[in-house]
Amino acid sequence: MDFRAIELSFLDWSGDALAIGLFEDAVELTGNLAQLDEKLAGTLKELIEESEFKGKDGSSAVTRVGTGSPIRKIIVVGLGKADALKLDSWRRAAAAAARLANKEKCKTLALALPVWHEAPDATAEAIVEGVELALYQDNRFKSETENKGLKLEQIDLLGLAGTEASITRAQQICAGVMLARQLVAAPANSVTPVTMAEAAQAIASEHGLEIEILEREACEELGMGAFLGVALASDLPPKFLHLTYKPEGTPRRKLAIVGKGLTFDSGGLNIKVAGSGVEMMKVDMAGAGATLGAAKAIALLKPDVEVHFISAVTENMISGHAMRPGDILTASNGKTIEINNTDAEGRLTLADALVFAEKLGVDAIVDLATLTGACIIALGDDIAGLWSPDDTVANQLLKASEMAGEKFWRMPLEEKYFEGLKSPLADMKNTGPRPGGSITAALFLKQFVKETPWVHLDIAGPVWTDKESGYNSVGATGFPVRTLVNWVLGDA
Structure with a gap:
């Protein structure tokens, strides 16, 4: 066109x-x-x-x-x-x-x-x-x-x-959104950990990005017990993806975007039942899909910012090898986690990915995930939740989202709610009480970022729509690629 x-x-x-x-x-x-x-x-x-x-x-x-x-x-x-x-x-x-x-x-x-x-x-x-x-x-x-x-x-x-330059820029951003839509909309027999790695490799090859794909053995060496615990039951190998965009010259800042990458979530041994929407669990990699979409757009736009795009990609399946309720996993920062619900697996993969991201010495980290149904109950299908202990980065993301027309609402990090995650056997459990479930999920992730300014985005609602609305057709929306791009560019 x-x-x-x-x-x-x-x-x-x-x-x-x-x-x-x-x-x-x-x-x-x-x-x-x-x-x-x-x-x-x-x-x-x-x-x-x-x-x-x-x-x-x-x-x-x-x-x-x-x-x-x-x-x-x-x-x-x-x-x-x-x-x-x-x-x-x-x-x-x-x-x-x-x-x-x-x-x-x-x-x-x-x-x-x-x-x-x-x-x-x-x-x-x-x-x-x-x-x-x-x-x-x-x-x-x-x-x-x-x-x-x-x-x-x-x-x-x-x-x-x-305004020709702005037209080109819009088309480059939309190329990233459309890639995210394609990845999220595809069925789980088409988009797997293996094909997600291939998609990342294709972006790197086409646009000159650095790429590192860690296989299971490398993840074991790094002590990624939380991520690998989720991957145990799948017949497909886990893939830890790390794409890096580096500008010419000295970067103005260094950022990391971490996307949840569950290409299918059965719930594990806490299996999702009929009526739970299990057939839509192909979208549980929407965070990773948007991360790769943002990588494509940033590679085309070429800003003076270094950006690391990270995702721990696997399936959450059921087999004799699956992690069990009651198991204790050790994440790569040494924190131990008692599994009280195998269907709260995304935060386990993000835990090791966040530890990895912080070790890169970046100025800020944003993670995005279809993490909780509780966030949809709180904010509906059109608004994503945002949690952060850092006002500066949180406000940057909110301004970037307003420019993009992608809706976020800042939610509280109520520290006393972490009491619900405490375990008598391990450092923490992977889920807390039902009330405030999206908040305790954010507090869980906070345990894996020590000092770097960090924002958590729960995008469970807006990544898919069942009706045509605005500029979104039925299906995957590509949310929130445009917000991420605006944040990286610093336009907000």
């Missing part, structure tokens, strides 16, 4: 579909809009009246223009109230317009949207992200696609000439 940033007015553009962005309760046709309506023989006014279009955020309408017009279809998209605008409003409006134009079998589309706070580059980037992500289709596992392929070939961003 070809994006063009041009200064041309919507009054002079010609092509298949023209999309106009309108604010809520401000859809009167004055000035250039009145001229456009006159040029279209009243079609724009008729569309607004007949569809009862009010400009509400997420709303849209389309109609055909009469013969002899330089455009074939006119589209209106709502931006919501002008005093409540966010950068994400542009993404959603662009997504709505692109979906309608594609559905109407248009090959060319012009987007006439106001500029965000007089920031043309941010506007262009948000628009391109909205279009790219909304039109993403994953037909890899279908024998027939019913001719539902992409119709749009060219999209013109009117009034945004000179």
Whole structure:
């Protein structure tokens, strides 16, 4: 798909579909809009009246223009109230317009949207992200696609000439999001620890990143008993992935992103039962998927920041070799863990990954994981939880997420809740009481980071959606690749 940033007015553009962005309760046709309506023989006014279009955020309408017009279809998209605008409003409006134009079998589309706070580059980037992500289709596992392929070939961003660099940047970020979507959406017989390692190797080879893949024996030498305890029952070998992006010259800062990588979670001997959503446990590697997606985007963007992308990848399966409830595992920092629930395995893999990350001497660590159902109960499907003892890095992530339109809510690290994790036999248990389950999970992880500023992201809810919304289609969302990229770039 070809994006063009041009200064041309919507009054002079010609092509298949023209999309106009309108604010809520401000859809009167004055000035250039009145001229456009006159040029279209009243079609724009008729569309607004007949569809009862009010400009509400997420709303849209389309109609055909009469013969002899330089455009074939006119589209209106709502931006919501002008005093409540966010950068994400542009993404959603662009997504709505692109979906309608594609559905109407248009090959060319012009987007006439106001500029965000007089920031043309941010506007262009948000628009391109909205279009790219909304039109993403994953037909890899279908024998027939019913001719539902992409119709749009060219999209013109009117009034945004000179923003070509921002368009390229948006496409590079979206390439990372789409990789994450593909990894998370694929079934567990397609994405395994072995194929995740191959995906990491492909990123390294294509973009010149350093890569280290630790096999079981190397993990044993490093004392990764928590990670390897989870891997015991799988017939597939565990893979510890470490990708490194290094800029030319001295890096401005050094960061680590650690993603949970359970390519399938059966629950282990505490097996997940029917109705528990076990068939969706392919998404338990969404943290690792987003980590690799961020690695791809960062490699394309080439910032002056050194970034380490880490994931301990395995399956949590059932066999005669499986870890048992009551077993005691020793992590690579010497901490001992009594297993009271084999279905709380992600935090065990993250424990050794966090210890590994801190030894790299980075300035900050962010881990991301589909860690707890408790976080979904607390925040729903659209909002991820954020925990950190460090206000500076926590605020950086929150600002980065606001720019990305990916929702997080900072949660408390209530230290007294760690009492629920204490074990009479070991340093800690791997789960605490049911109340505050997402908090005790964060407190568990905190035991494996000594001094480095650290943020934990519980992304269990937003990594998958069962309905089309905004610029997300049904399925994997690629959350939170764009937040991670914004944080690394330091744009927040």
